[in-house]
Amino acid sequence: MLDTRPNYLPNRPGVGYKPQHFSDILDHPGTVAWLEIHAENYMGAGGRPLAQLRALAERFPISVHGVGLSIGGEGSLDDEHLARLKHLIGWLEPASFSEHLAWSTHGSHFLNDLLPLPYTEETLARICAHIDQVQETVGRQMLLENPSTYLAFAESQIPEAEFLTEISTRTGCGLLFDVNNVFISATNQKTDPYSYIDAFPLDRVQELHLGGHDEDHDEHGAPLLIDSHGREVVDAVWKMYEYTIAKGGPKPSLIEWDTDVPDWPVLEAEAARAQSILQQVLV
Template identity: 55%
Template sequence: MSEPSVSAASIRLPWRAGVGLKAEHYRVVLDTRPEVGFFEVHAENYMGAGGPPHRYLSAIRDAYPLSIHGVGLSIGADRPLDAAHLGRLKALVTRYAPGLVSEHLAWSSHDAGFLNDLLPLPYTRETLARVVEHLDEVQETLGRQVLLENPSTYVAFCESTYSETDFIAEIARRSGCGLLLDINNVYVACTNQRWDPTRYLDAFPLAAVRQIHLAGHADDADEQGRPLLIDTHDRAVAAVVWDLFARAVRRTGPVPALIEWDAAVPAWPILKAQAERADAILQASLPPVPQASRQSSRLAAMARG
């Protein structure tokens, strides 16, 4: 298996559905070359220098577009970014030249160490300035635009002075970052915070969306018996999330969409079926082809024949 050179060119992700790449599916992907738009990996799983994960990823990168999704930069932390971690991310992005690079609107680090979680932020002017400063550093270091993902949240901060959608819109405006719209996160956060998910989408800065994520969630209840959703990524996309996805892409038009399934990973055909459903919704969002264009295409095909 050959590895891409550091000069490998980025391949733009198609307006198709992709799948999160898991080690369980390395061989089936390479052996069968399934018809999917792209694959996405978590950056932190490939920050070692070599070994089987890189050999497999290099071979898959030779055949498919790739996106890289980070979970460890701690963009919202009240402390400087980890320079060593950012350096490892830069090396990975240089090595694989992904079509998109993304991170989370969250924090996970503090002076005592690193928490294996994506924790929420208060939506204040101080937090906004810090997130924009960190995104500027990341984008300057990588030499490219980075996408920021909306969070799944379970609590709200009384000191917040922005709505979540206004906060995200202002981050995008000030930093020039793109946005990764996670539809499952929208539904989870809106259910837990008692927001209306359709109003949330209507208020979201959809013009800045460059990618969409879709995943499954678990249903639970809080101590008062109210619905509480957990962003588990361990099951199929829920029907209500598919409906919100269709609503979103009617506004954004087709964009790369990813099926995330990170725990209790199923057999490949189940993931492939989820991607096919997403592809069908993306296809339905395409504008109709004018009759004249269809006729021109038929005439061109006849001339070539």
């Protein structure tokens, strides 16, 4: 039976856990109130990674963020991957579990990227069936994250915010709102990010993500943003974050920094900035 209890991350900042920060997190967590892990890094049978995770789970709520299910893939979900995920969630009992609105598999091949989808009735039905399977297997609600995109599909028939709303309605899944992804997609496709926020069902959002991106240019010289998670959050994304929580209320808010990972004080300072904005909204 599906556990429909809401996730219970605190409405405070969290960070993506990196092993080099293990001692700092335990000794000097600062404003960091919870941690996120990538599920695929903890599907082994033991060793230091799992020992450290067990120690952290005694002190902090943990969010499990999957990157390998390929929810939007044309083929069936990988039963072995699902079984490993179920085992991890079973013993860890995380405060939250999420995945991406994306695909990353083709036949027996796994592509090391999170690729976008056309928003059609066909893909909607397939994604909902996959989410139903995941939630039934792990026995709990999952959250689905809005993607960062670089191009739009000509065959898309449904606006992204409406597409995610319908997925949530059909499956009962919650939503994870990545503010940086909205900024990236809006910049690359020359749309208004605030209109996207206004159209998004923020009442279904249980977690927010913030991260950095790289700047490039396309062949025509237009700005092209890449979702790298390799630097600090830019001011424009902070402003969108403030707008989002002012409109939808405070939410657990994650700082993602996965490449060129900084020393702990730099990462904790990003969390402190999120906490400052959260406090302003709560006043």
